[in-house]
Amino acid sequence: MGYVQEAFATNWIAPLGPNVNGMEHDLESFLGNNVHVAALSSGTAALHLALVILGVKAGDEVICQSMTFSASANPIVYQGASPVFVDSEEITWNMSPEYLEEAILDRIKNGKKPKAIIVVHLYGMPARMTEIMTIARRYEIPVVEDAAEALGSTYKGRAVGTFGDMGILSFNGNKIITTSGGGALVSANAEYIDQARFLATQARDYAPHYQHSQIGYNYRMSNVCAGIGRGQMEVLTKRVDQRRYNFDFYKKALADINGIQFIADPGKDFYSNHWLTTILVDSNDFSIIDIQQALNDDNIDCRPLWKPMHMQPVFKNALYYGNGVSERLFDKGLCLPSGSNLTDEELNRVVIRIREVVNMKKSFKNIANNPISCVTFPLISALSLFL
Ligand SMILES: Cc1ncc(COP(=O)(O)O)c(C=O)c1O
Numbered sequence: 001m002g003y004v005q006e007a008f009a010t011n012w013i014a015p016l017g018p019n020v021n022g023m024e025h026d027l028e029s030f031l032g033n034n035v036h037v038a039a040l041s042s043g044t045a046a047l048h049l050a051l052v053i054l055g056v057k058a059g060d061e062v063i064c065q066s067m068t069f070s071a072s073a074n075p076i077v078y079q080g081a082s083p084v085f086v087d088s089e090e091i092t093w094n095m096s097p098e099y100l101e102e103a104i105l106d107r108i109k110n111g112k113k114p115k116a117i118i119v120v121h122l123y124g125m126p127a128r129m130t131e132i133m134t135i136a137r138r139y140e141i142p143v144v145e146d147a148a149e150a151l152g153s154t155y156k157g158r159a160v161g162t163f164g165d166m167g168i169l170s171f172n173g174n175k176i177i178t179t180s181g182g183g184a185l186v187s188a189n190a191e192y193i194d195q196a197r198f199l200a201t202q203a204r205d206y207a208p209h210y211q212h213s214q215i216g217y218n219y220r221m222s223n224v225c226a227g228i229g230r231g232q233m234e235v236l237t238k239r240v241d242q243r244r245y246n247f248d249f250y251k252k253a254l255a256d257i258n259g260i261q262f263i264a265d266p267g268k269d270f271y272s273n274h275w276l277t278t279i280l281v282d283s284n285d286f287s288i289i290d291i292q293q294a295l296n297d298d299n300i301d302c303r304p305l306w307k308p309m310h311m312q313p314v315f316k317n318a319l320y321y322g323n324g325v326s327e328r329l330f331d332k333g334l335c336l337p338s339g340s341n342l343t344d345e346e347l348n349r350v351v352i353r354i355r356e357v358v359n360m361k362k363s364f365k366n367i368a369n370n371p372i373s374c375v376t377f378p379l380i381s382a383l384s385l386f387l
Contacts, residue, residue, distance in 0.1 A: 003227035016201075017223030019230055026233040027169070027184055033162040035186050036193035039221035039229070040200055043148040043170030043183035048075035049196045049219060050144045050166045050185060051116060056081050060115040061319075063103055065095040065127075065146075066308040067326035068120040072146045073309050076118075084114060085310040087322020091266045093329055094127035095119045096322065101135050103321040108139070117143045121150035121160045122306070123335075124176075124243070124275035125263060129155050129163040136164075144168065148183070151176055152240035152273035161186045171225075176239050176275050176340070177232035179225040240273045242340040246347060247274040250336055253351040257358055259283025276338040278305060280329070286361035288334050294357035300350055305333035 003019050010018075020039050027037040040046045056062055058080030064073045066085035076083045086103050089096040100117065107114055117136055119127045129145075136143045143164035147153070150160045151169050161167030166189075171182035185196045198204075203216025221229070232239075251262045261280040265272055281288040288304075295302045307330050310320035337350055 003230040004224060005227075007223050007227045016220065017226070019223045019226035020221055023179075023221065023226040023229045023233070024184075026230060027186070030233065030236065031159040031162050031186060033158060033188065035162050035167075035188050036190050038185045038193050038196040038200065039226055040183045040185060040196070040219045041221055042181060042219075043146075043168050043172065044071045044075060045200070045217065045219035046168035046170075046183040046185040046196075047072065047118070047144065047146065048078055049199055049217070050168060051075050051079050051081070052199060053166070053192050053195050054116050054142050054144070056115045061107060061112050062116045062118065063100065063107075063114045063141075064118040064309065065120040065122075066310045066320060066322065067093060067122060067306060067329060068146065068309060069148075069306050070309065070312065070314075071148070072118055072120050073315065081115065083309065083315060083318050085308070085315070085318055085320040085322075087308075087320070087324070088122075088326045088329065089128070090325055092125050092127055092270070093122050093263060093326075094125060095132060096325070097128060097131035097135055099321045099323075100132060103319075104135065104139050104141065106321070107319075113139070114141055117141055118146055119143060119164070120146040120148075121153055123263075123278055124150045124153045124273040125265075126150065126153050126155035126160045126270050126272065129160070133163055142166075147186075148172075149175065149275045150273060152236055154271040156269045157271075162188070165189065166192060171229055171232070176243060176273055177229070177236050179221065179229040179232065182221050182225050182229060184221075239340045242342075243274045243277075243338060244272075246336075246338050246342060247277045249344070249347045250277050250279075250351065253348070254279075254354060257355070259285065259358075260354075274338070276335045278333055278335050280332045281334065282332055285365045286358050288332055290357050290361055291354055292334060294353055295350065298349075298353050300353060301337060303335045305330055305335065 023039045024037040056079045060081040061084050062076045064083045067088040073083045086099045087096050145161050145164040145167040147161035147167050148170035153160045167186040169184040171179040200219035203214040205211040308326040309315050
């Protein structure tokens with residue numbers, strides 16, 4: 001709150017100002033690895049600028065993880081380029097290194113070497129960056145990490161968003177920290193970040209009058225939003241702890257239910273901020289729809305996982321390389337309530353509702369499978385109406 005008040009008190013209600021510099025500095029210190037940061041108006045703007053800076057143009061192809069939110073792929077189309085979607089792997093739900101390489105080789109064979117690779121750290125889970133960077137370097141294709149959902153996550157002890165040629169963050173309202181709306185571009189290459197700041201403020205040439213030699217954008221973060229962001233940076237670690245607590249709580253409380261799986265950190269190299277706790281439902285007794293309906297009926301918000309981009313009507317003509325992992329995740333996955341301020345009581349309410357519906361569906365199944373109870377259950381139910 002102090003940073004926002006200061007912005008008003010000093011009349012810095014502008015797309016520039018001390019909070020913007022402060023936010024960039026705070027992020028640089030948090031992410032480490034000598035990165036530079038440009039604070040921008042959104043994560044989508046950051047991705048768009050990354051592609052502009054990498055020279056993505058009309059007719060180019062850009063590889064993008066299919067299992068993601070549409071904002072990861074849309075900027076490819078803003079540039080007149082075409083997305084080439086790559087499937088996820090089972091262990092991280094993120095880009096499969098195997099299909100990434102297959103896509104690159106096939107596109108090269110067709111005379112269309114991809115201009116960039118957009119890899120996503122979905123729901124906070126780090127993608128396998130060592131393998132992905134090795135493949136990308138082998139074919140000399142730049143990598144943009146979409147870490148919009150993963151601020152606070154690390155891979156091999158290093159902040160995600162700092163492995164690729166560039167990384168992006170989002171501070172949208174639903175993210176682990178928010179500036180009400182905002183984003184950032186991250187890179188160890190200072191020139192990229194200078195270019196991003198220049199392009200984000202309408203590409204104004206260094207001249208005493210308004211002069212432009214390039215097309216620019218209005219993509220800078222405002223000093224007021226950055227003030228909110230600076231306050232949020234102070235609680236980021238706490239937020240990560242809270243989100244991870246939610247995940248552990250649900251996992252422990254539902255561990256004994258066969259047919260509900262959690263995506264846990266796949267090993268010591270992976271540290272997810274668990275932005276959202278997600279589950280996969282794979283059972284003959286109950287379905288994802290049963291759980292979703294039961295929670296919604298009780299006014300508990302839960303959502304399906306992101307629908308893969310290669311299944312989206314808007315991308316129906318796009319190329320896709322994979323074997324259906326992301327389709328299966330979409331079919332079976334659900335995001336549970338995951339806010340940073342959930343109490344144990346609220347988390348328990350979700351758990352109780354899930355257990356209730358699972359038990360109910362299981363007993364229906366038993367009754368249906370048991371000819372004796374098929375007769376006795378309706379009889380008892382009917383009798384109970386009169387007793
Ligand atoms: C994976 C992913 N990429 C990109 C974005 C875009 O971020 P923003 O909403 O800040 O534009 C989001 C979130 O909205 C996201 O979840």
